[in-house]
Amino acid sequence: MSMLAKLSALFRGTAHEAGQQVVDANALKILDQEIRDADNAQGKARDDLAGLVARRRMAENELKSFGEQIAKYENSVRAALAQGKEALAREVAVRIAELEQQIGEREPMIGGMKEAETRLRTAIAQTDQKIETLRREIDIVKVNDSVQKAQTSVALQSAGAHSRIGSAADSLARIKQRQAVNEEKLRASQELEDKRTGADLDAKLKEAGILPGHSSADDVLARLSAPKEVQVVTPLIQQSETVDRDKA
Structure with missing residues (x-):
C-alpha cells in the first residue's frame, strides 16, 4: 500500500471515528428527531388514507x-x-348497458381501494406501535442517562466532600491541641498564684484536717440546736479578795 493510500485510509478512519463520537454524543437528540420524522411520515400516511377513503366512498355513491x-x-x-315504442325502448336499453358497463369497471376498482385501505390501516397501526415502543425505550434511556449523570455528579461531590471532611478533621485536631495547651497554661498560672498567696498550703492543711473548713448549713443547725452551757461568773469583789489573800 502506497503512502497516499495509507494517509487516505487514516483520514477516512479518523473522520469515521470523529463522526461516530459526534453521533454517540448526540444519540438522544438524533433519536428524538427521528421520532419526529416518523410522526410526520405517519401524519402524511394518515392523510393519504383519508383521501383514499374519501375517493372510495365517492365511487360507492356513484355506483x-x-x-x-x-x-x-x-x-x-x-x-x-x-x-309499442321499440326505438325508444332500445335507446333506453343502450343507456342501461352503458351504466352496467361502468358498474362492472368500477366495482373491482372499489375492491382494490378497500384492500389498499386495509393494508394502509395495518401498516399505520404497526408503525404507530413501533414508534410508541421506541419512544418508551428512549424515555428509559433518558432516565438512565440522567441517573448516571446524577450518580457521577454525586461521586465527584462525594470525593470532594471526603477531602473537605479530612481537612476539617485536621483543623479540629489542631483546635483541640491548641485548647489543651491553653488549659495547661491556665493551670500552671493558677498553681503559681496559689503558691504566691499560700492558697496551696491552706488547701493541704484543710485536707489534713488541721485548718477548719467552711461551715455547712448542717454544721450551723447542729450548733444552734445544742443546749447552752451554764457559765459561772465570779463577782469582781470576790476575785479581788481572793487575790489579796493569796498575796498575804
Missing part, C-alpha cells in the same frame, strides 16, 4: 346512483315496450 338509474330505466323500457 349506487348508477344502480338507481338502471332501476328507473328498466321501468322505462318496460313502459316503452308496452306502448
Whole structure:
C-alpha cells in the first residue's frame, strides 16, 4: 500500500471515528428527531388514507346512483315496450348497458381501494406501535442517562466532600491541641498564684484536717440546736479578795 493510500485510509478512519463520537454524543437528540420524522411520515400516511377513503366512498355513491338509474330505466323500457315504442325502448336499453358497463369497471376498482385501505390501516397501526415502543425505550434511556449523570455528579461531590471532611478533621485536631495547651497554661498560672498567696498550703492543711473548713448549713443547725452551757461568773469583789489573800 502506497503512502497516499495509507494517509487516505487514516483520514477516512479518523473522520469515521470523529463522526461516530459526534453521533454517540448526540444519540438522544438524533433519536428524538427521528421520532419526529416518523410522526410526520405517519401524519402524511394518515392523510393519504383519508383521501383514499374519501375517493372510495365517492365511487360507492356513484355506483349506487348508477344502480338507481338502471332501476328507473328498466321501468322505462318496460313502459316503452308496452306502448309499442321499440326505438325508444332500445335507446333506453343502450343507456342501461352503458351504466352496467361502468358498474362492472368500477366495482373491482372499489375492491382494490378497500384492500389498499386495509393494508394502509395495518401498516399505520404497526408503525404507530413501533414508534410508541421506541419512544418508551428512549424515555428509559433518558432516565438512565440522567441517573448516571446524577450518580457521577454525586461521586465527584462525594470525593470532594471526603477531602473537605479530612481537612476539617485536621483543623479540629489542631483546635483541640491548641485548647489543651491553653488549659495547661491556665493551670500552671493558677498553681503559681496559689503558691504566691499560700492558697496551696491552706488547701493541704484543710485536707489534713488541721485548718477548719467552711461551715455547712448542717454544721450551723447542729450548733444552734445544742443546749447552752451554764457559765459561772465570779463577782469582781470576790476575785479581788481572793487575790489579796493569796498575796498575804
